[in-house]
Structure formats: C-alpha cells, structure tokens
Amino acid sequence: MIKILFVCLGNICRSPMAEYVLKDMVKKEGIEENFYIDSAATSTEEIGNPVHNGTRNKLHEMQIECGNHIARRMTKEAYKMFDYIIGMEERNITNIKRIVGEDRENKIFKLLDFSERPRDIADPWYTGNFDKTYEDIVEGLKGFLDYLYEKNKGWDLKNGKSI
Numbered sequence: 001m002i003k004i005l006f007v008c009l010g011n012i013c014r015s016p017m018a019e020y021v022l023k024d025m026v027k028k029e030g031i032e033e034n035f036y037i038d039s040a041a042t043s044t045e046e047i048g049n050p051v052h053n054g055t056r057n058k059l060h061e062m063q064i065e066c067g068n069h070i071a072r073r074m075t076k077e078a079y080k081m082f083d084y085i086i087g088m089e090e091r092n093i094t095n096i097k098r099i100v101g102e103d104r105e106n107k108i109f110k111l112l113d114f115s116e117r118p119r120d121i122a123d124p125w126y127t128g129n130f131d132k133t134y135e136d137i138v139e140g141l142k143g144f145l146d147y148l149y150e151k152n153k154g155w156d157l158k159n160g161k162s163i
C-alpha cells in the first residue's frame with residue numbers, strides 16, 4: 001500500500017484536485033487497492049470548508065467527483081502515516097517542514113518535480129484559472145505514476161499484487 005498526502009495552502013483548490021484526480025487515475029488503471037490517497041492544508045484559513053467551486057466544476061467537467069470533501073489541516077503525525085507528502089509549490093514545502101520538522105526519510109516532494117519541467121503550481125485562488133491548475137496537476141500526477149512504476153519495477157501493480 002502506497003500512502004500519499006497532497007498538500008496546499010487551503011486544501012480547497014489544488015490538493016483536493018490532485019487527490020481526486022489521482023484516485024480516478026488509479027481506479028481507471030485498476031490499481032486503486034494499492035493506494036491510500038488524501039489531502040490537507042498547511043494553513044488554518046479554510047478548515048471545515050468544502051472544495052472551492054472552481055475545483056468542483058473542473059472535476060465535474062472531467063467526470064470526476066469530489067464528494068463531501070472538507071478542508072483540514074495536516075498534522076505532525078502525517079509524517080509517520082504517509083509515504084509521500086506532496087506539495088504544490090515551494091511555499092507549501094516550507095510550511096510542511098514547519099509542521100513536521102526535518103524530512104529525515106525524504107518523503108516530502110513538490111508535485112511538478114515529477115514532471116519534465118519542474119515548477120510551482122500557481123494558486124488558482126488568485127489566478128482563477130482552474131483549467132491551468134488541472135493541466136499542471138495531471139502533468140505532475142502522470143510523472144508521479146511513472147516514477148512509482150519505475151521505482152517499483154518488478155512489482156505487479158496491474159495484477160493487484162500487494163506492494
């Protein structure tokens with residue numbers, strides 16, 4: 001089981017988008033039983049709030065549902081619980097480390113570092129461009145899945161062998 005936590009500032013725009021898009025991708029690949037996928041915020045700004053309409057609408061357009069997701073803040077314990085803690089921009093990485101401390105087990109990543117063009121994912125709360133957010137997130141997630149396949153070579157993800 002690979003446990004992944006996506007993290008952004010508010011947990012209402014980018015990290016829930018990444019959570020539900022990856023859940024959809026692994027389901028379509030038939031490998032969802034190998035994954036535990038969640039998302040959380042670094043700030044307390046939006047705690048208890050539902051997913052931003054921009055994210056909800058874009059996911060709906062792509063026929064991906066995000067249910068009754070409610071924003072919550074990540075905890076220090078998340079570092080023990082998850083294998084990958086993936087932020088959306090550099091500022092998230094700084095804030096994640098403020099919460100969990102030093103990254104002793106190299107679990108903290110930035111999503112687009114898995115792409116061929118490492119960069120931040122802009123905050124759609126400010127840009128209003130959820131199409132671009134979606135494109136960036138899909139690019140990062142494809143790179144991340146490629147990374148996992150490469151790293152877990154020899155393991156039979158497709159045929160549901162436990163990993």
Ligand code: 4NP
Nearest residue numbers: 008009010011012013014125
């Ligand atoms: P997110 O977007 O980090 O992608 O969920 C934001 C949500 C809320 C705020 C900023 C960014 N805010 O300032 O409240």
